[in-house]
Amino acid sequence: MRAPVEAGSLIGPHLQAFFAEHLLAHKRASPQTIAAYRDTMRLLLTYVHQRTGKPPQKLDWDDLTAGVISAFLSPRWNRRTDDYGGTTQRRTLLARRVLRAVRAEAGPGMAVTAKLNMTDGVRGGLQPAESVEVARILEAEGALDALELSYPKTSAARRRELRALRKRLAR
Numbered sequence: 001m002r003a004p005v006e007a008g009s010l011i012g013p014h015l016q017a018f019f020a021e022h023l024l025a026h027k028r029a030s031p032q033t034i035a036a037y038r039d040t041m042r043l044l045l046t047y048v049h050q051r052t053g054k055p056p057q058k059l060d061w062d063d064l065t066a067g068v069i070s071a072f073l074s075p076r077w078n079r080r081t082d083d084y085g086g087t088t089q090r091r092t093l094l095a096r097r098v099l100r101a102v103r104a105e106a107g108p109g110m111a112v113t114a115k116l117n118m119t120d121g122v123r124g125g126l127q128p129a130e131s132v133e134v135a136r137i138l139e140a141e142g143a144l145d146a147l148e149l150s151y152p153k154t155s156a157a158r159r160r161e162l163r164a165l166r167k168r169l170a171r
């Protein structure tokens with residue numbers, strides 16, 4: 001089993017291991033698959049660079065926050081017209097590719113978990129019903145051992161809605 005990733009460690013060496021060891025050596029991935037992952041990671045690192053001001057080679061795991069990934073899930077904030085925008089399925093592409101990379105790096109002996117806020121709390125943002133679809137898409141990816149669904153404290157009516165959504169998700 002690999003050593004755990006320490007907080008503050010650079011992302012670059014882990015990405016290099018993912019491409020060299022996992023995709024090339026273990027999975028014998030096609031050039032198209034490798035290019036898709038490369039483009040996804042380039043997009044992610046560029047986006048984090050824009051948010052933090054750090055050059056990509058200086059980014060560490062602490063810079064890759066939940067807010068970075070959730071911005072891609074939200075219809076309010078994600079206005080992209082490429083493969084990462086539009087439908088719910090397309091807006092989850094970055095999260096799914098990041099989860100695959102994390103799973104590959106962590107290996108089968110380490111639990112991979114994520115937390116999904118079920119609402120952005122803004123008009124036009126991610127709403128509970130669409131969050132259920134996001135959760136199902138992420139679950140179907142097979143890279144997660146657990147997915148925590150969170151919901152801000154709100155009215156009793158909204159809490160009842162959340163319970164109903166959780167029951168639907170459990171089916």
